[in-house]
Amino acid sequence: MCLGIPGQIVELVDFHHHIAKAEVSGVRRNVNIGLLAEGPDAVGVGDWVLIHVGFAMSKIDEEEARSTREFLISLGEPFEAELDELEKSTIE
Template sequence: MCLGIPGQVVQMVDTEQHLAKVDVSGVQRTISVHLLADEGVVVGDWVLVHVGFAMAKIDEAEAALTLDQVRKMGADYDNEIDAFHSSRIT
């Protein structure tokens, strides 16, 4: 199963390359925010992350609700977090 996981942008790593560092449940990774370039992603924004890409901007309430629902999925959530841990954009 592939899930989109909410993450909060904690750093803009490379604005030219549209790379940002996001925090997902305490794990930080650099992801591409290129798909949201027209929306002006900034530090503090919440995004929905899937396979190393920010797919949508979401608000904090939606992020909290989504994280709560995903955690209730148990093993699927753990697998998605494990996949996030191992993903890297080079």
């Protein structure tokens, strides 16, 4: 199962290559923010994004992040498996 999971941008790692560090349920990993690097939806530190396969797909507000996270936690194993995959992933 592939899930889009909410994460908060905690650091801009490499502006030129559009890499930021996001925190998802205590797990911090680099994500590609290229889709949200410019324009009115450009993301920065503190913003919430929906992450799918290592890419920040859309900017969301804190309330949407909270409600999405609560829903995903209620799924149990699929969400836990997604977090396990996130912990193992690497984007340099």
